[in-house]
Amino acid sequence: MENYSLMHLDLRTPLFYTKSAVSDVDVPPLFPENDEFLFCFNLNPAQCRSIEPVREQFLGDFLFSGVKTAGSKADQSVSLPAGEYLFVQSRGKSPMNREEWLDLAVEQQKDGLWERHQLGDMLYIRFLYEDGAVVTQLFRTKK
Numbered sequence: 001m002e003n004y005s006l007m008h009l010d011l012r013t014p015l016f017y018t019k020s021a022v023s024d025v026d027v028p029p030l031f032p033e034n035d036e037f038l039f040c041f042n043l044n045p046a047q048c049r050s051i052e053p054v055r056e057q058f059l060g061d062f063l064f065s066g067v068k069t070a071g072s073k074a075d076q077s078v079s080l081p082a083g084e085y086l087f088v089q090s091r092g093k094s095p096m097n098r099e100e101w102l103d104l105a106v107e108q109q110k111d112g113l114w115e116r117h118q119l120g121d122m123l124y125i126r127f128l129y130e131d132g133a134v135v136t137q138l139f140r141t142k143k
Contacts, residue, residue, distance in 0.1 A: 004104065006111045009087040009139070015126075016076040017066025031095075036068040036128040038080055043121045051113045055106055060121070080124050086112045086140040095127045096136040105138055118143040 017038045031037065042060035047053040066078040088108050090096055096104065105123055112119050120141030128135050 004088045004090060004107075006108065006115070007087045008142075009085045011080065011082050011085060011139075014082045015080040017068050017078050017080075018075045019077040020065040020067040022065045022067065023062065031127070032069070033129040034069070036126065038066040038078065038127075039125040040064050040078070041123045041125075043123055045121060048109065048119065048121050049113075051110055053106055053109060055102065058102065058106060058109075059123075080126065080139060084142040085124075086117060086119060086142055087137065089135055089137040091130075091133040091135050093134060095134050101125055101136055101138060104136075105140070108138055108140055112140065 015038070017036070020037070022037065040063040042063060044053075044057050044060045047058045048060075064078050086108060088104060090100075090104060105125075109119060120143050122141040124139040126135075126137040126139065128137070
């Protein structure tokens with residue numbers, strides 16, 4: 001896995017999206033440069049508190065996906081709420097696949113717990129283009 005920096009993010013305003021029918025396993029491998037996707041999961045209550053979580057049991061229920069398309073305003077049916085997050089991102093030629101972002105989410109948790117953060121049980125994954133690269137961002141709620 002590439003190097004990443006664990007950051008603390010105070011998101012001051014929510015990011016809104018239109019609810020999408022895209023499921024948690026259907027992340028598009030390529031998407032238009034001005035589109036964004038957001039996915040939200042509950043995390044397994046036992047695994048999301050462990051410094052050594054069982055990767056295969058880490059994710060809980062898939063809650064929703066949202067999309068923002070070029071030239072259209074999101075209908076605000078789903079959002080990444082304003083709040084405090086533990087944040088990591090990866091840049092590349094394509095979005096991270098499920099296995100890659102799940103590995104990153106587990107590392108994010110390990111590092112966050114090692115730094116003694118109290119983490120919530122929600123994980124948001126955002127895919128977008130930025131400065132000519134595809135960016136995969138993980139937002140982990142903090143208590």
